[in-house]
Amino acid sequence: MLGSLLTLVFVLVFNFFLFRVVQTDPIGSLFRGRNVPQETLDNLRVAFGLDQSLGTQFLLYLRESAQLNFGISYQTRQPVWNEIVAAIPASVALVGVSAILSALIGTIGGIIAAWRRNTWKDHSITSGTMVFYSMPDFWLGMILLVLFAVVLGWFPVGGVSTAGSGESGLALLIDQAYHMFLPALTLTLAYLGEYTLVTRSSLLDVMGEDYLTVARAKGLRDVAVRNRHAVPNALLPVVTLTAINFGFVLSGAIAVEAVFSWPGLGKLTADAIRGPDLPMLQALFLLFSAAVIFFNLIADLTYSWLDPRVEGQ
């Protein structure tokens, strides 16, 4: 708990250091290449508190961060926080669905691969997931998009819903799910491999244990041995991985969201890079870090709840 708070403080300090010390002249980069009177620049520096000492600036920065005041976006001239809040639902929906699907399918794949070790099932599952694991996720997205949206025309090429259709309620929801299909498929395929490999090796570790021999000696069927004795014990690392990955939910899909013009935090990040929209990047980085820190804490708590042996360490 204390460790998580400390990590968050580290992120704040790092963020300040990066954007105020390394990037010494935010006002200059705001008007880069444009002819702005020196007087205007100086006034703006005073307005942003950049004429103060670094210590004062840091305190100011802490107060503003606590108030969720991250400044004005260079690109849209809107408060950064408002833009971020507007983008959260789309991201959580897309990456949440993909995270759950990949955890489920990946874990099942890993269980089959381990239980049927060194058979053709194991080989095809392991090599299949390794291939998806090895390609850039956004490239997979580009291929799926061209194949299913451009060539076959089965799915829309991007966005979150059909513009100007004026649908509401269930029809809108169906339309959104239809738009989400390709990006969610991309992310699910990209995340699968990790779960499969972790589940497989964890289950293989458990498979040599004596209690499985005992369970078999009791005359339990193979399926019962697997589902009741082996899998629950092998699933611990998978649970942790799932919790940690949920922390990456918000930051995980930056390039994929860009490919499908999915209006979430990832697309916001990708657009902010093009500026570069530094206040936006700074706030997004803070938010992404906070999410990961929070879910790491959850992962730790779940782990010690599921496996009481950890408590003693």
Add this chain to the structure above:
Amino acid sequence: MTSLAMQRRRATAGRVWKQFRNSRSGMIGLAVLLLFVLMALAAPLLADVRELNPVYARAQGNPQWAPPSEFGPMGTDYIRRSVWAQFVWGSRVSLFVGLAATVLTILIGSVIGIISGFVGGRPDAVLMRITEWFLVVPFLPLAIVLASVLGRNVWNIIFVIGITSWPSTARLIRAQVLTVKQRLFVDRARSLGASGRHIVGQHILPNVMGLILANATLAVPISILTETTLAFLGLGDPSAASWGKTLEEAFVNGAMVRNAWWYFVPAGFGILAVVLAFTLIGRTLEEIANPRLSRAR
């Protein structure tokens, strides 16, 4: 180094190679990797570097958006450049950035891991606190903010990848150093009056080297994929076009809506092949360095 130690190390290398040769997936990975390394080295023989220049491409009378059936082995892009030339020359940048970033990653990770594990005490606590922080902070956003602030060139990209991906290496090396430190030969060397530097150089390093190498092989895929993503998001070096940069240009200039698959399929396939090759090699090396793994798997 005494000739006896040399001999012993040569024997170890021979044994590792013998085991490696028996692994089919390891050998496939090695063959694929060699193919791409050869392509990167022989780039000037395979494609004219001037083909990367849009002015030259126009003067040559290249068609625009030409599919492979109309031009060269891989067609042309939106400014008439040969995609084959971009593929061949891009392999140099992607491989170079991937390898250089990995060297930096392993260097930082090993130094911190060895200091942490060997010295112990307060330095260990401080270093591990920093390592933990880097492990928790989301890796890609961190790389993105760093690259945005530092600017777009190859060396910055290498620095950004190195500085964001060393922590897992540091933790692994530290754990290994801690176990090696307990071994009898370290105590013996110390009681004979050996300095800390001698112990690290002659006793600790040789014993963690295998692990460092296996870890390095598995770190290359992460470096290459990170470079690709950064380049795709527009943070790549404009003057050194990697495979990721090709993917970005294809995406930004509408290759997908045009169904110009020849523009973005080769570069992504190159990344996939190289990353898979390194993964296969790394897993084989890991199994050799840590036999417990291969028995379980």
